Each structure stands twice: as structure tokens, then as C-alpha cells.
Amino acid sequence: MTGTILFDPLLPWPLVAALAALAALGVVLALWRGLSGWALRALAGLVLVGALAQPSYQVEDRAPLSDIVLMLVDTSASQRLAERAGVTEEAATTLEARLAGRPNTEVRRIEVGDGEEDTGTLLMSALNAALAEEPRARIAGILLLSDGRLHDLERAPDLPAPMHLLMTGLETDWDRRLIVRNAPAFAILGEPVQLTLRIEDDGAAPEVDSTTLNISVDGAEPQSFEVAVGQDIELPVTLPHGGRNVIQFTVPEADGELTDRNNSALVQINGVRDRLRVLLVSGEPHAGGRTWRNLLKSDSSVDLVHFTILRPPEKQDGVPVTELSLIAFPTRELFLEKIEDFDLIIFDRYKRRGILPSIYLDNVRNYVENGGAVLIAAGPDFASADSLYRSPLSEVLPAEPTARVVEEGYRPAITDLGERHPVTAGLTGQESWGRWLRQIEVTPGDSGDVVMSGVEDRPLLVLDRVGEGRVALMASDHAWLWNRGYEGGGPQLELLRRLAHWMMKEPELEEEALFAEPTGQTMRIIRRTLEESVGTVTVTRPDGETEEVTLEEVSPGRFEAIYEGPQIGLYRLSEGDQNAVIGLGPAAPREFEQTIASADALEPVIDTMRGGAPRLEDGLPQLREVSMGRPAAGRGWIGLTPRDAYETLNVTQTPILPAWLVLLLASALIVGAWLREGRS
Incomplete structure (x- = not known):
């Protein structure tokens, strides 16, 4: 029970003050004139002014509320190193029991684990959420049981009470970590990309100058290098192939270091070609002559060299050579000296005219077998006696012409094999494709894959692998009809793009x-x-354990499965003769970027309420009560601030000057003053 006097004036305070001043002036005037009732007049004025202030006596019925201590227990990955987890749990249990044994005290224990998607330890976010659920006026203290490594310091709230960090870890802890400072997502094949690495020793580390760095590409046998510790290492890396390249850097675990979880780093870089060099040779101008040129020119990554045979050797029209604005076909330079510089050679309706001797075409055959690529876009010339098939190229071509040219309309169709082949898989809407009007009849070889068919299911597009290279035969020169939108057109650009790639x-x-x-x-x-x-698919995890994963067919020729990796690191996949490697998780998890316990990050927040950061290895500190604003930590102790919070159950107000009493007193005093002055 508590009592206080409250004022609820009937008039504004300035007006009440003015009336009080007027009453005082009257009393002074009475005293100046020597009136004997001035004292009674003063008391009457005081009663009236007091009545205008309307004082009342308020009595509150209060119930005391307990103090609340927030105890945040860090259970993140870095807290599971060495013996930190056991020390933290023991300290938390003991503190919880001590706090529960204190009078008028409640404990809120909050477990803070790893943040989602490698966001690290979010201690301040958890503290904000806890403060939002409790009345700030009841918070007597905040205890953090952690190694001090958090990743959301910017979310630190205004503290209502002292905060203390009870720090795990030992002063003798040390750790070695591998840092990849820059790792590009893409790199050009054949050109070195510069990576910057650094090996750092944190904590009470022994003095060393160098250590071993192992580098493995796509899970292959690692190569070892001796590198300096504590210095940036500039490492040029040349990617071995296109697509995803998985590079693993590893530093051997040293004796006595805290953990080896940060001794490895995975870098995944996609290898891309700088420029794809394509040689396009058109045998003669025709309606679809620009189809290939426009397609290849539209791709900024393609460097195209295009020649069209406008004046074959047998053409004699009497025009002097000096007056012709034509460039001589550099056959020797292209097909002998620089043929290996090209990634793809396309013959568009080309036939033998004596321009390319057999030795040059034989060199093209060798080019294919050694890893090159040749595409034949066949016209009627492919079925003639001057066909490219009647040359050394026949040994690598996937189909043989029958000398028949079919001149009738047909709608190209994807074969059953083509539904599974990536060049033609997923090309939908076949029923609405426009017709082509010509097809060269060919007989496919034993190894070719027929992915598209034409008239009466005859082979239209045949693909094959020869040696290390690839060959494709398009048995029609009417793909350009789709480009012109004939009868609705078709996916010409997508088909030819996929084919070229x-x-x-x-x-x-x-x-x-x-x-x-x-x-x-x-x-x-x-x-x-x-x-x-x-x-x-056999999945080999980073720890060497294997697991079998069954795939399901999601579309023709495509099988998939979702796999949840239990660990962060390099996974190896194998099925039949197919192998792959993939890195799961971040290159360096945030929880292991810095593992040495430290209060440096939290010091600015702790100092705002004069808290402390004792180490648990020195023993559990004693709990003391301290006043707000006083030092809240010292040698071997930490302080809690009693809040003396309460809940008001009932409020009673009693007027000090009720109306009847004011009327009685004022009347009596005024009449008394009049009578006294009348006798005088």
C-alpha cells in the first residue's frame, strides 16, 4: 500500500495562480489598513485557492513483480569445438539453478543455434526477440554464454540492464584457417585466372613460417606446394575444361589446432570459351544462304569466318581478274595451316569443284578425328557425283547419299532417339511446325544417331562421334523456311543453335x-x-562414406533425384562410366571463419551498461546486486540490477477538501473576520 497526494485543478494552473495572487493582494491591503481580521481573510483565501486545486489522497494496492534474467546459451557450430559444449552446458545449468534460488527472480533460458543458410550465430537477433516478449522494466540482467563470435552485431538493442558475456574457450587455443579472398564465378578457358589465398594462424599459435597447400581439381590427385603462413598467396589457375570446375584447397591439420573444419576451401568456377571460332563455307548462293551466317553472327561469343564460292575455277565469263571485287579463297591457309584454330567447320551446300584438293579434305578428316567438328548442310549437290561424300570426308560422315532428291512437302519430326538427345529434346509444338520442301535421301551408318526424320521417316538430321571429334549431317537445305515463317515456321534458331553448340x-x-x-x-x-x-548413382561423401541414390525419369533421357548432403564439402558422384564432383555448402562456413573465443566484438555493447566478459575457464563468477548506473562487474563477480517492478491491483482516491468542508471553512473564516473587524 502506498499513498500520494494528487492535484486535479478545476481551472488552469495559471488562472489558479492569478486568483491566489489576487487573494494575497487583498490580505496585504487589509494588513496595510490595519484590519484586525487579515489573518482570517488569509486563511479563507487559502481554503478557496486549495479548493480550486482540488487535492486528493491516492492510495494504490500494489503486488510486487519478480525480476527477469535473460540467459542466452550459444549452441552454434563453433561452440561444439573442443570441450566448449560441455563447459557451456554445465555453466548454464549451474547459473540457472543459482538464479532460480534467488528471491523474486525468474530465468528465461534461450538456446541460440546456427542461423539458416550459413548466416552464422545470430545472438543479437535472439536477444531482440526475447526483449520483445518481456517487459523491459523487469529485466535485471542479460547473460550470454558464448565464445563471443556472432554475426549480427548491427542488430544489438538498447539494453535495459547490464549484459555479461560468460566466455568459453581457453587462452591457449589456436587455429589455422585457409582463406580464399577472391574466387570468380566464371573464367575463360586457356587463360589463367588469379586467385588470392591466405593461410592465417589465430590465437596462441606456435611460430611457423610455412606449411603445405594441397590443390585438387575435380577430385583428382592433389598437388602439393610449400607456401608461407600469414601472407597473401597469388595463385594463377588455368581451367582444364568447360563447364563447372571444382577446385579444392586443403591445408593439413596441425598438431594442437582447434579444428580442421576451416583448413579446406572449395571454389567452383565455370569455364567458358572466350571466342568460338567457326569457319562457314557456302558452296553457292541460295535462298537460305544467310541462315547460318545470321545465326552465328547473332551470338557474340562466336568469331565467324565466312566464305561463299562465287566464282569457281570452271566459270569463264571474260571479265578480267583485275576488275573482279572478289577475295581469293585462302584454301592452303585455312585447311592446312590454321585448321586447328577453328572449333567448327560448316559446309553449306558445298560440292567438289576442284577448289579444295583431296589432300585438304583429308586434312579435314584428320581434324575431326583429332577433336574437331564438321557440319554438313546438304543440298542437291550432296546427292550428285561431286558430293563431299565422294571425297576422303566419307570416312567420317554419318550417312551415305543414295543419289535421290525428294522434292515434296513434309513436316520435320523428332525421332524417339531425338526425344532423349539434348540437341532436339524439348522442341515442342511439332504439330504446328511448317513444312520443308526438299530432302536428300541418305542411308545412316552403323554408329550415327538419327534425331530428326522427314519424308516417310527418312533420316533428316544425323549426329555422330568420330574419334575425338563430332560430325553432323542435315539432309536438307530448307531450314531457312522456318526462319521466313513459312506455314508458321518452327524452332529453327533454337535447333541450329543447339546443334552448333x-x-x-x-x-x-x-x-x-x-x-x-x-x-x-x-x-x-x-x-x-x-x-x-x-x-x-553412388554418392561418396566428404568423410568417405558412400550412399546409393535412385534416379527417376522426369523427361525422356533425363533422370533426376534430390539429395540432402549431411556435410559441407566435396561430394563424388558415379554411375556406370560417368563421374562428377560437386561442392555443397559455402566455401568457408561463417561459423568457422574465426573460432578463437573473443569479447572484442561485443565490448561496445557490454560497456554501455558497464557489464563484464569473464572467462569460464577461470570459474563461474558470483552474482551480486548493483544499482543502476554502477559498475556491474568485477574480479570474480557479475552484477544484476533489481528492478523493484510491481503490478497495481487497485487505486483509491479520497478528496482532501470536499465541497461541504470548503463551504463550511470558508464561511466560518469570512464571518469570523467580519465579526472581529466589527467589534473593532
């Missing part, structure tokens, strides 16, 4: 492939094949 061995268009698409610690395993079924 398959010829140039782009990884995303490999017909037999095993790869994975990572998202955090989850990956989508994808197996692409021309077969109708696949076996299980």
Missing part, C-alpha cells in the same frame, strides 16, 4: 552426362542419357 562440345549439351546442381547443402542429381534406363 553440341558440335563445339558445350557441356550442357552432352548426351551422356552426370552432373549436379547445388543449392546450399542440397543438390539435384541429373543423369542425361540416350538409354531408356540408368542405374543408381
Whole structure:
């Protein structure tokens, strides 16, 4: 029970003050004139002014409320190193018991684990959430049981009471970590990309000058290098192939270091070609002559060299050579000296005219077998006696012409095999495609893949691998009709783009492939094949354990499965003769970027309420009560601030000057003053 006097004036305070001043003036005037009732007049004025102030006596019935202590227990990954987890749990249990034994005290224990998606330790976010659920006026103290490594310091709130960090870890802890300072997402094949690495020793580390750095690409046998510790290392890396390249850097675990979880780093870089060099040779001008040129020119990554045979050797029209605005076809330079510089050679309606001797075409055959690519866009010339098939190129071509040219309308169709081949898979809307009007009849060889068909299911597009290279035969020169929108057109640009990129061995268009698409610690395993079924995929985890994963067919030739990786690191995938590697999780998890316990980050927040940061290795500090604003920590002790909070159950107000009493007193005093002055 508590009592206070309250004022609730009937008039504004300035007006009450003015009336009080007027009453005082009257009393002074009475005293000046020598009136004997001035004292009674003063008391009457005081009663009236007091009545205008309307004083009352308020009595509150209060129930005391307990103090609340917030105890945040850090259970993140860095807190599970060495013996930190056990020390933290023991300290938290003991503190909870001590606080519960204190009178008028409640404990709120909050476990703070790892943040989602590698966001680290979010201690301040958890503290904000806890403060939002409790009355700030009841918070007597905040205890953090942690190593001091947090990743949301910018969210630190205004503290209502002292905060203390009870720090885990030992002063003798030390750790070695590998840092990748820059890792580009893409790099050009054949050109070195500069990576910057650094190996740092934190804490009470022994003095060393160098250590071993192991580098492995795509899970291959690692190469070892002796590198300096504590210095930036500039490392030039040349990617071995296109697509995703997984590079793993590892530093051997040193004796006595806190953990080896930050001794490795995974870098995944996509290898891309700087420029794809394409040689396009058009045998003669025709309606679709610009189809290939426009397609290749529209791709900024393609460097195109295009020649059209406008004046073959047998053409004699009497025009002097000096007056012709034509460039001589550099056959020797292109097909002998620089043929290896090209990624793809396209013959568009080309036939033998004596321009390319057999030795040059034989060199093209060698180019294919050694890893090059040749595409034949066949016209009627392919079925003639001057066909390219009647040359050394026949040994690598996937189909043989029958000398028949079919001149009738037909709608190109994707074969059953083509539904599974990445060049033609997913090209929808076949029923609305426009017709082509010519097809060269060919007989496919034993190894070619027929992915599109034409008139009466005759082969239209045949693909094949020869040696290390690739060959494609388009048995029609009417693909340009789709480009012109004839009868609705068709996916001409997409088909020819895929075809060209398959010829140039782009990884995303490999017909037999095993790869994975990572998202955090989850990956989508994808197996692409021309077969109708696949076996299980063997997943080898970073710890060496293996697991079999069954794939399901999601579309023709494409099998997938979702795999949740239990660990961060390098995973190896294998199915049949297909192998792949993939890195799951961040290159360096935030929890292990810095593992040595430290109060440096939290000191500015702790100092605002004069808290402390004792180490648990020195023993659990004693709890004391301190006043607000006083030092809240010292040697071997930490302080809590009693808040003396209460809940008001009932409020009673009693007027000090009720109306009847004011009337009685004022009347009596005024009459008394009049009578006294009357006798005088």
C-alpha cells in the first residue's frame, strides 16, 4: 500500500495562480489598513485557492513483480569445438539453478543455434526477440554464454540492464584457417585466372613460417606446394575444361589446432570459351544462304569466318581478274595451316569443284578425328557425283547419299532417339511446325544417331562421334523456311543453335552426362542419357562414406533425384562410366571463419551498461546486486540490477477538501473576520 497526494485543478494552473495572487493582494491591503481580521481573510483565501486545486489522497494496492534474467546459451557450430559444449552446458545449468534460488527472480533460458543458410550465430537477433516478449522494466540482467563470435552485431538493442558475456574457450587455443579472398564465378578457358589465398594462424599459435597447400581439381590427385603462413598467396589457375570446375584447397591439420573444419576451401568456377571460332563455307548462293551466317553472327561469343564460292575455277565469263571485287579463297591457309584454330567447320551446300584438293579434305578428316567438328548442310549437290561424300570426308560422315532428291512437302519430326538427345529434346509444338520442301535421301551408318526424320521417316538430321571429334549431317537445305515463317515456321534458331553448340562440345549439351546442381547443402542429381534406363548413382561423401541414390525419369533421357548432403564439402558422384564432383555448402562456413573465443566484438555493447566478459575457464563468477548506473562487474563477480517492478491491483482516491468542508471553512473564516473587524 502506498499513498500520494494528487492535484486535479478545476481551472488552469495559471488562472489558479492569478486568483491566489489576487487573494494575497487583498490580505496585504487589509494588513496595510490595519484590519484586525487579515489573518482570517488569509486563511479563507487559502481554503478557496486549495479548493480550486482540488487535492486528493491516492492510495494504490500494489503486488510486487519478480525480476527477469535473460540467459542466452550459444549452441552454434563453433561452440561444439573442443570441450566448449560441455563447459557451456554445465555453466548454464549451474547459473540457472543459482538464479532460480534467488528471491523474486525468474530465468528465461534461450538456446541460440546456427542461423539458416550459413548466416552464422545470430545472438543479437535472439536477444531482440526475447526483449520483445518481456517487459523491459523487469529485466535485471542479460547473460550470454558464448565464445563471443556472432554475426549480427548491427542488430544489438538498447539494453535495459547490464549484459555479461560468460566466455568459453581457453587462452591457449589456436587455429589455422585457409582463406580464399577472391574466387570468380566464371573464367575463360586457356587463360589463367588469379586467385588470392591466405593461410592465417589465430590465437596462441606456435611460430611457423610455412606449411603445405594441397590443390585438387575435380577430385583428382592433389598437388602439393610449400607456401608461407600469414601472407597473401597469388595463385594463377588455368581451367582444364568447360563447364563447372571444382577446385579444392586443403591445408593439413596441425598438431594442437582447434579444428580442421576451416583448413579446406572449395571454389567452383565455370569455364567458358572466350571466342568460338567457326569457319562457314557456302558452296553457292541460295535462298537460305544467310541462315547460318545470321545465326552465328547473332551470338557474340562466336568469331565467324565466312566464305561463299562465287566464282569457281570452271566459270569463264571474260571479265578480267583485275576488275573482279572478289577475295581469293585462302584454301592452303585455312585447311592446312590454321585448321586447328577453328572449333567448327560448316559446309553449306558445298560440292567438289576442284577448289579444295583431296589432300585438304583429308586434312579435314584428320581434324575431326583429332577433336574437331564438321557440319554438313546438304543440298542437291550432296546427292550428285561431286558430293563431299565422294571425297576422303566419307570416312567420317554419318550417312551415305543414295543419289535421290525428294522434292515434296513434309513436316520435320523428332525421332524417339531425338526425344532423349539434348540437341532436339524439348522442341515442342511439332504439330504446328511448317513444312520443308526438299530432302536428300541418305542411308545412316552403323554408329550415327538419327534425331530428326522427314519424308516417310527418312533420316533428316544425323549426329555422330568420330574419334575425338563430332560430325553432323542435315539432309536438307530448307531450314531457312522456318526462319521466313513459312506455314508458321518452327524452332529453327533454337535447333541450329543447339546443334552448333553440341558440335563445339558445350557441356550442357552432352548426351551422356552426370552432373549436379547445388543449392546450399542440397543438390539435384541429373543423369542425361540416350538409354531408356540408368542405374543408381553412388554418392561418396566428404568423410568417405558412400550412399546409393535412385534416379527417376522426369523427361525422356533425363533422370533426376534430390539429395540432402549431411556435410559441407566435396561430394563424388558415379554411375556406370560417368563421374562428377560437386561442392555443397559455402566455401568457408561463417561459423568457422574465426573460432578463437573473443569479447572484442561485443565490448561496445557490454560497456554501455558497464557489464563484464569473464572467462569460464577461470570459474563461474558470483552474482551480486548493483544499482543502476554502477559498475556491474568485477574480479570474480557479475552484477544484476533489481528492478523493484510491481503490478497495481487497485487505486483509491479520497478528496482532501470536499465541497461541504470548503463551504463550511470558508464561511466560518469570512464571518469570523467580519465579526472581529466589527467589534473593532
